[in-house]
Amino acid sequence: MNAAAISMGESPTRRALKRFFRHKLAVFGLVVVIAFVLMALLAPLIAPYDPLQTSWTRIRKPPSAEHWFGTDENGRDVLSRVIWGARASLMAGVISVLGALFIGVPLGLLAGLIGGWVDGLISRVADAMLSVPFLILAIALAAFLGPALENAMLAIAITASPVFVRLTRGMALDAKSTDWVEAARALGNPPWRIGLFHVLPNIIPPLLVQASLAIAEAIIAEASLSFLGLGQQPPAPSWGSMLNSAQRFLTQAPWLSIIPGLAIFVVVLAFNLVGDGLRDALDPRADRK
Amino acid sequence: MLGILDAISFRAEAGKTLAIVGESGCGKSVASLAIMGLLPENAEVSGSARLMGRDLLGMSTEERRALRGAEMAMIFQEPMTSLNPAFTAGEQVAEALRLHQRLDHDAAFKAAVAMLEKVRIPDAARRARQYPHQLSGGMRQRVMIAIALACRPKLLIADEPTTALDVTVQAQILALLDDLKRETGTAVILITHDLGVVADHADDVVVMYAGRVAEQARAADLFARPEHPYTVGLLGAAPAAGVRGERLASIEGTVPDLRAPPPGCRFAPRCPFAVARCAEGAPPLAEVAPGHFSACLRAPLDAMLGVAA
Helix, strand or coil: CCHHHHHCCCCHHHHHHHHHHHCHHHHHHHHHHHHHHHHHHCHHHHCCCCCCCCCCCCCCCCCCCCCCCCECCCCCEHHHHHHHHHHHHHHHHHHHHHHHHHHHHHHHHHHHHHCHHHHHHHHHHHHHHHCCCHHHHHHHHHHHHCCCHHHHHHHHHHHHHHHHHHHHHHHHHHHHCCHHHHHHHHCCCCHHHHHHHHHHHHHHHHHHHHHHHHHHHHHHHHHHHHHCCCCCCCCCCCHHHHHHHHHHHCCCCCHHHHHHHHHHHHHHHHHHHHHHHHHHHHCHHHHHC | CCCCCCCCCCCCCCCCEEEEECCCCCCHHHHHHHHHCCCCCCCCCCCCCEECCEECCCCCHHHHHHHECCCEEEECCCCCCCCCCCCCHHHHHHHHHHHHHCCCHHHHHHHHHHHHHHCCCCCHHHHCCCCHHHCCHHHHHHHHHHHHHCCCCCEEEEECCCCCCCHHHHHHHHHHHHHHHHHHCCEEEEEECCHHHHHHHCCEEEEEECCEEEEEEEHHHHHHCCCCHHHHHHHHHCCCCCCCCCCCCCCCCCCCCCCCCCCCCCCHHHCCCCCHHHHCCCCCCEEEECCEEECCCCCCCHHHHHHHC
16 A cells, blocks of 8 residues: 555545556457447438438448448448448447346345245346357247347346345355444444445446446447347348358458457457456456555 | 344443453354344344334334434455445545435535544545555554445444554554444444553453353453453453453363353363352352452362462
8 A cells, every 4th residue: 555545535436547548458448438429329410321321332341432331232331331330249248237226236136145945036047048058048038028129138138137136145245244334233223224235336347347347248248139130120221230140251242341340349459448448447456455 | 044143232421431341252253243134144143133212123224224324334355355446535434424314425525524533533625535455454454444434334243343453553443433432322333352452441351252242341440340250351361461360371271162062161161260169050140349240160270260260
């Protein structure tokens, strides 16, 4: 610990941020993520063409000055569709992970802090869900709910939640046996306050790391569901559905699959880099150095 | 079901310190957790515990919870881990006030700073904004004391509050507890295994052995005339040895396994004065002098001490 840290009340958050910004790859990932988010938000302003505008005279044209990323089988501008498609992918990633947190964290807290049959029930259901491969479960749920982007997001949220249940439960169990939780009980905190105001703030760091990695996974899941026709519905653009229609023209028009594929690759990589950076920055062991 | 504690009884008086002494595992902490109502749910507590005449064991968990922190408070052995790492010292003192006195955020924080000044934390306003990892062990224990005393409880249980601190800090913390006790009229139960601490800070003493009370007396009487062989042994084992002739330097053997306690007096297997009678039944806690109780069949021990030496 250095002198500066002692003299001012430096919060754990600030120190973690400092460490994060020293991590070059993570900062690079963050910049890429922000760039994609801006692109999605500003899609109407920066997309050169209407992503839905078809044209019979410009079908499957290779990249050119007019259409940087070429045109697709209906003559739509691929660049504009990738820009608009970022909305579906990022929204699916972020919203479904928020949903997974919203489902998983409270259940994990209940399981870890109450224990007994509540823990048994929640943990067994989570185990059962984890025993089915992620994508299979998401596909089954999405198929059950019907093909739509909202349903795909819901399916991904439900499928991703057991990971958060398990993570939260484990950390709540650890926290439960600490002296500071005992002290909080000795102070007369009701159990719900101990869960929300004492345990939860202490387990946010690992949840944050897990969430950033889960966003990457959710984006792939959304792309997969859309590829299978269970996510974003045509003609609305999404990277997954673009890949779906591109597969028929792999040899004739490779840019149709390369461009959305690259977009997915770059965004997922960026979220993973951010997640790794957060994990290093929030590592409690780093505090003692 | 494990019978940890057996027939213990004591009272703590306002503005005074009651020390509970005994070696590790004799049930000191269990007794204090039983009073606070912090034992695990599968623990069975019977008898009565009264705070200002109100029966603690008879009330609902919710009523009991409302008393914790407000009427009775506790400080723990490990100041390094007893504070929540995610909040500043001031926020944690303020929480006690918000919880029990319904102060709003700013008023509670101001009162918390005042409380930190009271436990003599220098530059309290700045310290209040620091996180536990930025405070030393002694400082953290002061914060714990501030939290415990924030709502002016009637009873403060200090479970080995200085064991984890170094000697100079120990003395400061205990002196602080003494001052605050006099100032606020709080009754203090001091749990310790350090007889030096008892001699300097306790008014009354309960000596526990293997879950039972061995001896109970005013501190001065206990040190002048120990009436239980176990107390004699403890005093002999303490660096400041007894005054009357030679004493036992250490106690042979180990604390009995409470899953299979010895019949009769639990200290008998290690007792140099044990006779056959000692194994027959638990010796009752008998008054050997006014206000001085000993659970030993052979008390008063005066006659024997010469023989053993």
